[in-house]
Amino acid sequence: MLLEVDNITVAFGKVSAVKGISINVRDGSIVTIIGANGAGKSTTLRAISGLEKLREGQIRFAGEVISDLPPDKIVGRGIAHVPEGRRVFPDLTVEENLRTGAFLRKDLDQAEADLRSVFESFPRLSERLGKNAKTLSGGEQQMLAIGRALMAKPKLLLMDEPSMGLAPVVVDEIAVIIRKICAGGVPVVLVEQNAQLALRLADYAYVLETGRVALEGDPDALLDDDHVRAAYLGV
Amino acid sequence: MVELLAQTGLNAIYAAAYMSLVAVGLVLVFGVLGVINFAHGELFMIGAYVVVAVFADFQMPYVLAAAAALVFVGAVGVLMERAMFAPLRENPLGGLVASIGFLLICQALVSVQFGVRMEHVPPVTQEVIVISEKVRLPVHRLTVILASIALLSSLWIFLRKSKFGWALRASSQDREAASLQGISISRISIIAMFIGGALAGIAGALTAPLISVNPHMGHSVIVAAFIVIIVGGVGSLEGAVVASIAYAFVHTVITTFWDGVIADIVGLALMLAVLIVKPTGLFGTADRA
Numbered sequence: 117m118l119l120e121v122d123n124i125t126v127a128f129g130k131v132s133a134v135k136g137i138s139i140n141v142r143d144g145s146i147v148t149i150i151g152a153n154g155a156g157k158s159t160t161l162r163a164i165s166g167l168e169k170l171r172e173g174q175i176r177f178a179g180e181v182i183s184d185l186p187p188d189k190i191v192g193r194g195i196a197h198v199p200e201g202r203r204v205f206p207d208l209t210v211e212e213n214l215r216t217g218a219f220l221r222k223d224l225d226q227a228e229a230d231l232r233s234v235f236e237s238f239p240r241l242s243e244r245l246g247k248n249a250k251t252l253s254g255g256e257q258q259m260l261a262i263g264r265a266l267m268a269k270p271k272l273l274l275m276d277e278p279s280m281g282l283a284p285v286v287v288d289e290i291a292v293i294i295r296k297i298c299a300g301g302v303p304v305v306l307v308e309q310n311a312q313l314a315l316r317l318a319d320y321a322y323v324l325e326t327g328r329v330a331l332e333g334d335p336d337a338l339l340d341d342d343h344v345r346a347a348y349l350g351v
Numbered sequence: 352m353v354e355l356l357a358q359t360g361l362n363a364i365y366a367a368a369y370m371s372l373v374a375v376g377l378v379l380v381f382g383v384l385g386v387i388n389f390a391h392g393e394l395f396m397i398g399a400y401v402v403v404a405v406f407a408d409f410q411m412p413y414v415l416a417a418a419a420a421l422v423f424v425g426a427v428g429v430l431m432e433r434a435m436f437a438p439l440r441e442n443p444l445g446g447l448v449a450s451i452g453f454l455l456i457c458q459a460l461v462s463v464q465f466g467v468r469m470e471h472v473p474p475v476t477q478e479v480i481v482i483s484e485k486v487r488l489p490v491h492r493l494t495v496i497l498a499s500i501a502l503l504s505s506l507w508i509f510l511r512k513s514k515f516g517w518a519l520r521a522s523s524q525d526r527e528a529a530s531l532q533g534i535s536i537s538r539i540s541i542i543a544m545f546i547g548g549a550l551a552g553i554a555g556a557l558t559a560p561l562i563s564v565n566p567h568m569g570h571s572v573i574v575a576a577f578i579v580i581i582v583g584g585v586g587s588l589e590g591a592v593v594a595s596i597a598y599a600f601v602h603t604v605i606t607t608f609w610d611g612v613i614a615d616i617v618g619l620a621l622m623l624a625v626l627i628v629k630p631t632g633l634f635g636t637a638d639r640a
Contacts, residue, residue: 165531191533203528205521216521219514220533268533 428548
């Protein structure tokens with residue numbers, strides 16, 4: 117198992133946002149976490165990246181405990197995180213944003229090659245190389261955020277609501293990109309409000325409700341589940 | 352009249368030069384650490400006292416004293432980061448209060464060591480460039496101007512061209528997103544505090560032979576620096592430099608033709624006007640306000 121989230125609890129003051137969640141990610145797979153607002157999806161992802169401290173439980177990556185490391189060390193272990201709301205650096209250029217993603221890398225030649233391949237995957241970014249990130253459209257910023265995460269050469273990619281606020285055409289593009297990333301050997305943990313999209317992409321799915329795993333299993337099975345259909349697919 | 356204006360212009364450029372050094376450091380620290388360092392003026396003051404100790408008392412070369420101020424005050428900045436700002440990382444208001452405490456400690460320590468009297472730093476050079484009968488530029492003032500330009504250009508190149516420069520800018524734009532790129536917030540905060548301290552220290556060291564050095568000299572500098580930062584736009588280094596220049600010109604012109612107190616009032620009034628018309632400052636972005 118590449119990533120093992122083992123019965124974690126995260127609390128803000130007296131309120132627990134995540135109450136004993138366990139999630140496993142195996143190599144070569146897309147795992148999705150769906151659920152309503154406030155179900156604890158983002159908090160789980162942020163806990164994996166070290167942005168939230170655990171009250172209980174443990175997170176292991178490639179067999180090693182990472183839940184006591186600061187975020188920058190976790191990036192060093194090979195987990196990249198595309199945060200909710202994209203969070204590109206607004207006053208850095210597209211190129212500087214991407215190079216910042218490679219901050220920890222020592223293999224500079226390989227990083228240059230990866231930069232070129234990001235531009236090949238996202239031709240619209242290469243057109244805007246020298247522009248500040250804040251001048252990009254929402255879809256372009258999302259691609260920049262994904263490209264920036266890929267520049268870290270991750271072993272696992274966490275994505276928090278990549279479809280948020282994007283036009284349907286762009287969402288389709290993002291879906292293709294996520295498939296490509298996984299096919300390229302980087303497993304993905306995808307947090308989504310857009311359950312339709314997430315279940316279509318994923319190999320395995322978790323449904324969170326009020327900080328707990330309510331359901332988990334094969335996405336196709338969940339697509340047929342009456343509760344999931346009523347609560348998350350609106351059918 | 353033309354000569355008076357020319358002389359005032361030269362004075363303003365000098366004031367803008369050292370003011371920029373102080374303001375840019377303060378902006379950098381606020382951007383990266385998210386803390387308003389009220390003791391930034393005291394870092395300027397300590398820089399001046401390093402010159403008092405090394406150059407005036409121990410009679411070492413002035414260049415050595417200035418270099419010592421740069422390194423020593425940079426180190427004081429790092430000490431502040433480790434001792435105060437790091438433990439209060441999630442509590443910017445606590446950081447601000449701690450910095451006010453640090454300010455008082457600095458003033459007290461310097462008073463105990465050097466006394467509260469004004470220190471006289473002997474002139475480094477008496478030479479004056481005579482442009483015309485009434486337009487004169489003391490060589491030391493020219494040194495301050497050139498050194499400031501050199502330091503700010505180096506900083507600019509560092510921020511644009513180096514990996515750690517990008518990391519500093521990225522951290523000041525979005526600290527959490529920066530940590531998700533593998534940038535260590537601790538390390539980048541140390542770097543920011545070193546640079547901020549070093550710039551304030553060298554500004555104090557450069558101006559020490561030209562102004563009255565006393566334990567409370569940081570006060571006027573920090574007030575001016577705050578005005579400059581608010582006018583320029585909190586978080587914008589370019590804005591801080593441009594606003595320093597604008598403020599220095601306005602302040603110097605009014606001081607020359609009317610009065611220093613009126614100049615202070617006009618400075619504050621300008622800040623208010625900018626806050627009313629464009630609350631993010633002239634160069635600031637909305638989410639930084």
